[in-house]
Amino acid sequence: MLGLEPYVLRYWETEFPSLSPKKSGTGHRLYRRKDVELLLRIKHLLYEKRFTIDGARQFLIAEAKSIHQKDIKQEQQALFSDPMPEIRRELSEILKLLR
DSSP states (O other): OOOOOHHHHHHHHHHOTTOOOEEOTTSOEEOOHHHHHHHHHHHIIIIISOOOHHHHHHHHHHHHHHHHHHHHHHHHHHHTSOOHHHHHHHHHHHHHHHO
């Protein structure tokens, strides 16, 4: 599927901590969708963008941190958004029910 030798995939497993396919009872690697997507990303960085292994690892770690920080920021915005419009809407609905 990736056009790579199995030893390359095994080596990448040792170099990229986030790449960890499950193993069957017989020891065969079972790649999930997220594993294959990560392998495609690694292949792109190494073969097309010409990153080193270390550079690709650092790039993926920085990318993951950036995504995590964006998620935290969105959660904080949702928690600290102005509740007044929602309260007003609910109060007006209660008023309509009381009439």
